Amino acid sequence: MWKKLSKLLEQIYPFIGLLILLVGFWQILVVITNIQTYLLPSPLKVVRALGDMQWRWFYQAEATSIEIFGGFLLAASVGILLGITITWSNILRRAILPLLVFLNSLPKIALAPLFIIWLGYGIIPNIVIAFTSAFFPVVINTATGVKEIDPNLVDFAKSLQVPKWKRFLKIRIPNALPQIFAGLKTSSTLAVIGAIVGEFVASSRGLAAVIMQAQGILATEAIFAALVWISVLGLGLYGLVALTEKVFMPWAQVIEE
Amino acid sequence: MEEQNSRRDKLIILRNIQKSYSSREGPILAIEDVSFEVEEGDFVVIVGPSGCGKSTLLKIIAGLLDYDKGSIKLRGKEISGPVRDIGMIFQEPALLRWKTVINNVLSPIELMGMNKEEYRQKAEELLQLTNLAGFKNKYPSELSGGMQQRVSICRSLVYDPSLILMDEPFGALDAMTREKMNIELLDIWRESRKTILFVTHSIPEAAFLADRVVALSDRPARINEEIAVDLDRPRKLTTKTENEYDEYTERLYQLMRGEFETEVAS
Numbered sequence: 001m002w003k004k005l006s007k008l009l010e011q012i013y014p015f016i017g018l019l020i021l022l023v024g025f026w027q028i029l030v031v032i033t034n035i036q037t038y039l040l041p042s043p044l045k046v047v048r049a050l051g052d053m054q055w056r057w058f059y060q061a062e063a064t065s066i067e068i069f070g071g072f073l074l075a076a077s078v079g080i081l082l083g084i085t086i087t088w089s090n091i092l093r094r095a096i097l098p099l100l101v102f103l104n105s106l107p108k109i110a111l112a113p114l115f116i117i118w119l120g121y122g123i124i125p126n127i128v129i130a131f132t133s134a135f136f137p138v139v140i141n142t143a144t145g146v147k148e149i150d151p152n153l154v155d156f157a158k159s160l161q162v163p164k165w166k167r168f169l170k171i172r173i174p175n176a177l178p179q180i181f182a183g184l185k186t187s188s189t190l191a192v193i194g195a196i197v198g199e200f201v202a203s204s205r206g207l208a209a210v211i212m213q214a215q216g217i218l219a220t221e222a223i224f225a226a227l228v229w230i231s232v233l234g235l236g237l238y239g240l241v242a243l244t245e246k247v248f249m250p251w252a253q254v255i256e257e
Numbered sequence: 258m259e260e261q262n263s264r265r266d267k268l269i270i271l272r273n274i275q276k277s278y279s280s281r282e283g284p285i286l287a288i289e290d291v292s293f294e295v296e297e298g299d300f301v302v303i304v305g306p307s308g309c310g311k312s313t314l315l316k317i318i319a320g321l322l323d324y325d326k327g328s329i330k331l332r333g334k335e336i337s338g339p340v341r342d343i344g345m346i347f348q349e350p351a352l353l354r355w356k357t358v359i360n361n362v363l364s365p366i367e368l369m370g371m372n373k374e375e376y377r378q379k380a381e382e383l384l385q386l387t388n389l390a391g392f393k394n395k396y397p398s399e400l401s402g403g404m405q406q407r408v409s410i411c412r413s414l415v416y417d418p419s420l421i422l423m424d425e426p427f428g429a430l431d432a433m434t435r436e437k438m439n440i441e442l443l444d445i446w447r448e449s450r451k452t453i454l455f456v457t458h459s460i461p462e463a464a465f466l467a468d469r470v471v472a473l474s475d476r477p478a479r480i481n482e483e484i485a486v487d488l489d490r491p492r493k494l495t496t497k498t499e500n501e502y503d504e505y506t507e508r509l510y511q512l513m514r515g516e517f518e519t520e521v522a523s
């Protein structure tokens with residue numbers, strides 16, 4: 001336990017060090033240039049804004065987290081399912097893949113008004129926007145992982161007369177786990193972007209709504225504080241995915257140790 | 258010799274197998290005409306130059322590839338497609354990297370939908386036999402190439418197929434490990450009373466292992482000759498120092514020389 005902790009510290013202390021250095025530099029810069037707060041607030045002011053309950057941080061972050069996590073979970077489940085589906089047969093792939101590529105090529109922000117018209121104003125359309133932003137890498141990574149396999153593994157299963165569905169379940173899908181998780185990590189970041197984009201297009205609640213309010217009254221320190229919140233949510237989701245990966249793939253860790 | 262042969266049952270009979278692959282430049286004939294028989298309990302080695310169609314032939318026997326002409330009979334019955342009575346070991350160990358050693362050995366049981374627990378003891382015995390008992394909870398990535406190949410051998414023995422096909426299983430190993438594995442394999446073969454059809458392009462390995470060597474020509478594969486290797490069993494490292502052993506390798510080199518030359522020329 002102690003060893004693990006010190007190992008973790010060893011990994012992150014260069015980053016913490018750099019962070020402290022940058023923030024310190026920022027603080028000094030603000031103090032010596034005496035720059036106006038609405039242009040660049042000092043880190044201290046940002047910290048104070050984080051503690052200022054006028055902004056109702058927990059209430060706002062709650063909405064944004066639901067959008068991010070909801071969108072991500074949808075993207076993960078639909079993405080994995082679709083990724084497996086398009087590798088099941090050539091016909092399915094030829095039918096579905098072009099459609100997915102087309103949908104993915106549309107800028108999600110341009111879709112946002114549609115979802116708002118269809119789904120109303122609030123959290124739901126933003127979940128959908130987060131989902132549309134995030135699902136594509138999961139599909140592609142899952143499909144690649146399931147498809148690209150050592151042919152000997154397939155032959156091994158075939159020689160035991162294992163039916164196709166079982167080969168998928170027991171051989172191809174476990175074999176694809178590293179790629180699936182790589183896709184999920186990319187998608188976790190995109191879900192954050194999607195949720196925030198959705199809030200910017202239309203919403204009265206959420207961290208992007210705070211940014212817009214703060215912009216209106218030039219409360220720049222609150223914008224920074226909201227950015228801190230967003231990155232915490234993003235890192236939290238990424239960390240959760242990484243943790244799940246460790247649980248699902250204990251065999252991948254032995255290589256590192 | 259004749260008399261002894263007729264007393265034993267033919268496990269598998271190949272008759273006039275022909276196989277061509279389709280390619281952009283039209284069909285490539287990989288196997289022209291191959292016939293041979295393997296008797297129950299035999300250790301038969303197929304040798305042939307690189308690219309002559311050895312892997313193709315094994316995959317056909319395993320039911321993993323279609324062929325154009327000929328017939329294959331297992332215990333007198335025509336087969337088409339995979340049968341569970343034939344196991345296959347590949348050049349690379351082809352283990353499931355997300356499973357521990359013991360679960361890899363048990364994976365055929367799981368994949369065939371049988372009860373893993375009933376076979377656990379057998380799996381552990383096999384690991385014992387191949388000196389892997391201490392590694393049963395490791396993952397394949399934690400093992401050396403030779404150890405991985407041993408796991409793959411255990412995996413093919415656990416569900417007890419009568420015939421085991423081995424496609425250059427030790428080709429990727431260094432010379433010393435390879436010799437050790439050869440001796441180990443002969444031990445396993447003797448104890449398990451399996452029939453083994455083994456592919457290699459190493460003539461010393463063929464002579465050391467085989468009851469009978471089937472020598473294939475360069476592509477498209479035809480049978481050049483079959484040679485019975487009557488060296489005493491059990492064979493040990495010292496077998497390789499015997500004059501008789503040298504005579505067999507000599508003969509095999511003579512036989513294959515033409516093939517090596519055409520390979521260099523082409």
Ligand SMILES: Nc1ncnc2c1ncn2[C@@H]1O[C@H](COP(=O)(O)OP(=O)(O)OP(=O)(O)O)[C@@H](O)[C@H]1O
Nearest residue numbers: 278279280287306307308309310311312313314476
């Ligand atoms: N899927 C395929 N499609 C087309 N041609 C193939 C295919 N697989 C093999 N061949 C061709 O068939 C011939 C025989 O291949 P095979 O793999 O059986 O040879 P091999 O004797 O096992 O060679 P090696 O000793 O190098 O393993 C080769 O010339 C190869 O190019």
Ligand SMILES: [Mg+2]
Nearest residue numbers: 311312313424
């Ligand atoms: Mg081969």
